[in-house]
Amino acid sequence: MREKLVLIGNGMAGVRTLEEVLKLDPEMYDITVFGEEPYGNYNRIMLSPVLAGEKSIEDIILNEKQWYADNGITLHVNKQVTQIDRYHRKVVADDGTEAHYDRLIIATGSSPFILPIPGADLDGVVGFRDVDDVDQMLETAKQYNKAVVIGAGLLGLEAADGLLKQGMDVTVVHLLDTLMEQQLDSTAGAMLKASLEARGMKFLMRHQTEALLGEGRVQGIRFANGQTVPTDLVVMAVGIRPNISLAQTAGIYCERGIVVSDTLTTYDPRIFAVGECVQHRGATYGLVAPLFEQAKVCANHLCQLGYGRYEGSVVSTKLKVSGIDLFSAGEFIETDGDETLVMQDPAEGIYKKLVIRNNRVKGAVMYGDTLDGSWYFQLLREETDISSFRSTILFGQHSVGDAGHSGGSKMVNLADDAEVCGCNGICKGDIVKAIQDKGLFTLDEVKAHTKAGASCGSCSGLVEQILVSTVGSDFDATPSKKAMCGCTDFSHDEVMEAIRKGALKDMATLFRYLNWSTPDGCASCRPALNYYLLSSWPEEYEDDAQSRLINERVHGNIQKDGTYSVVPRMFGGLCTANDLRAIADVSDKYDVPQMKVTGGQRIDLFGVKKEQLPAMWKDLNDAGFISGHAYSKGLRTVKTCAGETWCRFGTQNSIDLGVKLEHFTWGSWMPHKFKIAVSGCPRNCAEATIKDFGVVCIDSGYELHVGGNGGIKVRVTDLLCKVTTEEEVEEYCGAFTQFYREDAHYLERTANWIERVGMKRIKEHVVDNETGRKALNERFKVSQSVAQIDPWKERADGAESHEFNPLKIAG
Amino acid sequence: MSDWIAIAKLDDIPLRGSRQLKTDTVDIAIFRTGSDEVFAIRDQCPHLGGPLSQGMVHGNTVTCPLHNWKIDLESGQVKAPDEGCVNRYPVKVEQGVVYLGPLESHDA
Numbered sequence: 021m022r023e024k025l026v027l028i029g030n031g032m033a034g035v036r037t038l039e040e041v042l043k044l045d046p047e048m049y050d051i052t053v054f055g056e057e058p059y060g061n062y063n064r065i066m067l068s069p070v071l072a073g074e075k076s077i078e079d080i081i082l083n084e085k086q087w088y089a090d091n092g093i094t095l096h097v098n099k100q101v102t103q104i105d106r107y108h109r110k111v112v113a114d115d116g117t118e119a120h121y122d123r124l125i126i127a128t129g130s131s132p133f134i135l136p137i138p139g140a141d142l143d144g145v146v147g148f149r150d151v152d153d154v155d156q157m158l159e160t161a162k163q164y165n166k167a168v169v170i171g172a173g174l175l176g177l178e179a180a181d182g183l184l185k186q187g188m189d190v191t192v193v194h195l196l197d198t199l200m201e202q203q204l205d206s207t208a209g210a211m212l213k214a215s216l217e218a219r220g221m222k223f224l225m226r227h228q229t230e231a232l233l234g235e236g237r238v239q240g241i242r243f244a245n246g247q248t249v250p251t252d253l254v255v256m257a258v259g260i261r262p263n264i265s266l267a268q269t270a271g272i273y274c275e276r277g278i279v280v281s282d283t284l285t286t287y288d289p290r291i292f293a294v295g296e297c298v299q300h301r302g303a304t305y306g307l308v309a310p311l312f313e314q315a316k317v318c319a320n321h322l323c324q325l326g327y328g329r330y331e332g333s334v335v336s337t338k339l340k341v342s343g344i345d346l347f348s349a350g351e352f353i354e355t356d357g358d359e360t361l362v363m364q365d366p367a368e369g370i371y372k373k374l375v376i377r378n379n380r381v382k383g384a385v386m387y388g389d390t391l392d393g394s395w396y397f398q399l400l401r402e403e404t405d406i407s408s409f410r411s412t413i414l415f416g417q418h419s420v421g422d423a424g425h426s427g428g429s430k431m432v433n434l435a436d437d438a439e440v441c442g443c444n445g446i447c448k449g450d451i452v453k454a455i456q457d458k459g460l461f462t463l464d465e466v467k468a469h470t471k472a473g474a475s476c477g478s479c480s481g482l483v484e485q486i487l488v489s490t491v492g493s494d495f496d497a498t499p500s501k502k503a504m505c506g507c508t509d510f511s512h513d514e515v516m517e518a519i520r521k522g523a524l525k526d527m528a529t530l531f532r533y534l535n536w537s538t539p540d541g542c543a544s545c546r547p548a549l550n551y552y553l554l555s556s557w558p559e560e561y562e563d564d565a566q567s568r569l570i571n572e573r574v575h576g577n578i579q580k581d582g583t584y585s586v587v588p589r590m591f592g593g594l595c596t597a598n599d600l601r602a603i604a605d606v607s608d609k610y611d612v613p614q615m616k617v618t619g620g621q622r623i624d625l626f627g628v629k630k631e632q633l634p635a636m637w638k639d640l641n642d643a644g645f646i647s648g649h650a651y652s653k654g655l656r657t658v659k660t661c662a663g664e665t666w667c668r669f670g671t672q673n674s675i676d677l678g679v680k681l682e683h684f685t686w687g688s689w690m691p692h693k694f695k696i697a698v699s700g701c702p703r704n705c706a707e708a709t710i711k712d713f714g715v716v717c718i719d720s721g722y723e724l725h726v727g728g729n730g731g732i733k734v735r736v737t738d739l740l741c742k743v744t745t746e747e748e749v750e751e752y753c754g755a756f757t758q759f760y761r762e763d764a765h766y767l768e769r770t771a772n773w774i775e776r777v778g779m780k781r782i783k784e785h786v787v788d789n790e791t792g793r794k795a796l797n798e799r800f801k802v803s804q805s806v807a808q809i810d811p812w813k814e815r816a817d818g819a820e821s822h823e824f825n826p827l828k829i830a831g
Numbered sequence: 832m833s834d835w836i837a838i839a840k841l842d843d844i845p846l847r848g849s850r851q852l853k854t855d856t857v858d859i860a861i862f863r864t865g866s867d868e869v870f871a872i873r874d875q876c877p878h879l880g881g882p883l884s885q886g887m888v889h890g891n892t893v894t895c896p897l898h899n900w901k902i903d904l905e906s907g908q909v910k911a912p913d914e915g916c917v918n919r920y921p922v923k924v925e926q927g928v929v930y931l932g933p934l935e936s937h938d939a
């Protein structure tokens with residue numbers, strides 16, 4: 021028989037937990053839900069647009085009653101649970117309905133705090149929490165004219181904006197002199213106030229409410245300074261209180277909220293709690309993103325997987341008042357020792373402030389232009405070192421070299437057929453439809469379903485704007501670390517450390533040791549793990565071909581028609597007449613449909629069928645060629661210029677040095693592709709300053725540059741150092757490459773890696789510490805001693821022949 | 832064609848790997864999972880026709896090498912968030928030999 025799971029509170033956090041449980045194991049529980057409200061679960065945060073008349077209740081329902089039926093869930097609406105009987109493991113509702121549980125989830129949310137002042141119980145005094153409250157406000161707006169909102173926080177201002185749009189004369193009362201002081205500094209607060217005033221909202225700042233006046237129905241409000249203001253409606257938006265009385269009565273330990281551990285369990289191990297009613301590591305949350313994070317972890321434990329942990333969340337806030345763009349996250353008020361970067365354009369109504377500590381973003385406030393909010397938030401969460409782009413960071417992500425941004429709430433006005441994601445050709449309408457039809461909430465979900473923003477990512481800002489205007493907020497999950505993939509909760513760094521410290525040397529042990537949730541990983545973690553094992557234990561770990569993507573398995577680039585391309589290595593781009601003849605002969609013999617000189621100074625033979633590859637490789641091998649690894653996560657090419665040998669500007673022998681470097685580095689596996697170039701003088705014809713490792717020759721020696729990248733986001737290299745001899749160039753090249761191999765995440769280009777960890781760290785390891793540098797270079801050489809095997813030769817000699825020969829039957 | 836035909840030894844297919852089987856009419860991808868189960872589906876991704884035999888096998892799923900759609904080998908269904916399905920073919924393993932079942936009797 022299935023175990024019984026009961027949920028108290030049919031709201032956003034509780035139902036999300038059920039959805040996660042159903043995803044993990046739909047067969048596990050018989051589920052019963054109690055909800056005090058008459059509806060299925062609805063999107064509470066969209067009550068603001070409902071009040072403003074921009075959406076209807078039907079628009080914001082997330083789970084129709086049919087959904088509960090379809091999933092075999094018993095739903096009791098309009099029933100308040102009044103007792104949890106832990107001894108008999110049952111809950112009792114106000115109408116006497118009972119339900120037994122094996123596991124119980126408490127997700128009772130919170131209630132508006134009603135100031136304990138005379139008159140608080142008069143008609144016409146409401147909170148702003150549920151559909152009932154909104155209905156009352158809408159009714160009042162039809163018959164009366166004047167409204168007062170107490171509290172100028174997020175909720176209060178959204179309520180005031182809604183009532184204003186319903187034609188009421190609205191005054192907002194606040195105890196302090198800054199609006200939304202929890203989210204804004206005084207500058208942004210003042211800008212917000214000015215623009216709300218321009219819409220007709222009135223403010224009484226530094227006013228303390230003393231009493232509500234009237235008989236039966238509220239008629240006025242009196243302040244501590246004696247002033248009175250007439251009104252027909254009072255909305256209390258001074259804060260929320262977690263609903264804990266039910267849990268408290270049942271003897272479950274509570275402080276401000278119901279106290280839970282990192283597994284979302286209360287002090288009673290059969291009882292879980294999620295949502296606003298919960299207190300975790302001393303914090304309570306009033307936004308949806310952290311609650312969804314909790315829901316996921318809670319479901320993980322309900323389904324007895326046992327590895328999820330909730331470690332708290334960093335939150336960001338946006339105000340949902342149409343036409344006003346406002347964003348805030350983290351510690352946005354600087355403390356001693358912090359630096360602030362500020363950009364202010366009063367004419368355009370733009371204000372951006374970042375609080376920086378040790379070159380890391382700690383907090384952000386933005387007003388007027390919030391497009392880069394998600395980018396700053398990401399930098400904040402990932403603690404990215406910003407030193408290399410600090411001077412332009414305030415201009416936004418596009419100034420760091422990407423395209424596709426345009427203005428903030430302008431997104432709302434964009435036509436449905438406007439293209440948003442250039443990579444995948446996705447229009448705004450497609451995205452909106454997917455969000456609505458599939459009930460998507462997070463940027464990641466939208467990317468997964470529509471592929472928008474899933475390729476180069478430069479349109480993420482736009483996609484997020486669409487998400488915000490469609491569902492009211494971006495609910496982006498906010499863990500401070502990112503799990504490697506869906507198979508685990510461990511991050512790349514944690515896995516790398518476990519492999520090295522725990523001496524994990526094969527994949528089966530690793531899966532067991534780190535509790536992988538899938539039997540053999542997925543297409544995203546397997547190649548990464550294979551790489552980490554290979555780079556950590558080069559002499560012991562045996563490469564797993566089935567954990568490599570097809571390009572690396574068959575040593576060619578799969579093209580869109582399923583054929584492959586063949587690129588022989590030409591060291592430093594040098595070739596002889598015999599080389600070219602040999603390539604021409606192979607091209608004739610195998611009927612190669614097209615040849616092209618690549619940007620990496622070698623020749624690409626396109627359109628080769630898989631079965632032809634080994635024979636073709638053999639012929640090229642016989643002519644002295646080895647694989648160019650044009651498919652690999654590893655060294656691609658070393659590009660060189662004419663240099664001193666021929667060029668009148670040349671200062672050193674760039675061709676020769678390039679050839680040496682290519683002989684030194686070919687064949688190594690790396691986190692991602694790696695390109696080198698050597699230019700003979702600062703005119704830089706080999707484009708060394710957009711390569712992973714670039715050498716620019718100068719009269720006195722060599723400048724070494726690292727971390728450059730062409731591609732979607734062009735990034736110019738950072739200068740590593742200057743050296744005087746070719747031997748030093750080689751040593752630094754080996755050391756830098758090895759540090760990248762050991763330190764970067766799989767699929768992270770040098771450019772992204774350097775932006776994440778900072779140039780300072782690279783210099784500490786590769787330049788400042790001579791012993792460390794030599795050790796790195798030695799480790800690179802050890803790894804090269806087993807890596808420099810030409811894959812073409814191995815396969816031409818018969819290795820892995822099953823990859824190239826199909827089975828055949830007549831049929 | 833109504834009989835089971837031997838197409839390969841089990842050991843000819845790498846563990847967590849696959850082989851492509853060419854017939855006169857269609858190309859079929861034969862998979863061997865980590866738990867030694869064998870499946871056969873059409874070697875053509877329902878997205879843009881990518882060769883599934885060249886994807887990565889994990890659990891009872893193969894990920895297409897071109898754009899990472901995930902296909903359940905048992906049901907032939909594409910996994911959410913993407914949508915679609917692939918033809919399945921009957922296969923069995925007896926004494927280390929893989930047999931392909933009669934093609935036309937199945938949902939080809």
Ligand SMILES: Cc1cc2nc3c(=O)[nH]c(=O)nc-3n(C[C@H](O)[C@H](O)[C@H](O)COP(=O)(O)OP(=O)(O)OC[C@H]3O[C@@H](n4cnc5c(N)ncnc54)[C@H](O)[C@@H]3O)c2cc1C
Nearest residue numbers: 029031032033056064065100101128129295296306307308
């Ligand atoms: C107007 C408004 C705007 C908001 N805007 C945003 C925003 O822009 N961004 C954001 O992230 N967050 C926003 N929030 C906050 C967000 O809505 C809440 O954080 C979230 O809904 C909390 O989820 P929950 O499941 O904990 O509580 P709820 O969604 O409140 O669910 C709790 C449910 O439990 C029921 N219940 C309580 N006790 C019992 C009982 N004893 N028996 C049966 N049922 C019971 C309640 O009736 C309620 O339906 C907003 C909130 C409001 C009110």
Ligand code: HEM
Nearest residue numbers: 577585587618619620621622624650656657729730731732
């Ligand atoms: C997101 C980014 C990129 C992707 C997906 C990508 C993809 C590819 C692919 C598939 C090939 C191989 C073509 C073939 O032979 O079959 C290739 C080759 C090449 N790419 Fe890119 N590329 C990217 C970025 C760049 C950048 C930024 C540059 C230059 C600054 C670049 C320069 C080259 C060169 C020079 C070659 C030929 C390499 C060789 O000779 O081996 N690519 N790229």
Ligand code: SF4
Nearest residue numbers: 661667700701704705
């Ligand atoms: S980089 Fe300098 S040395 Fe090299 S080809 Fe250009 S001008 Fe000549």
Ligand code: SF4
Nearest residue numbers: 577579580618731732
């Ligand atoms: S730029 Fe690169 S990825 Fe784009 S089509 Fe050309 S080769 Fe392919």
Ligand code: FES
Nearest residue numbers: 876879881895898
């Ligand atoms: S062809 Fe298979 S995912 Fe695109």
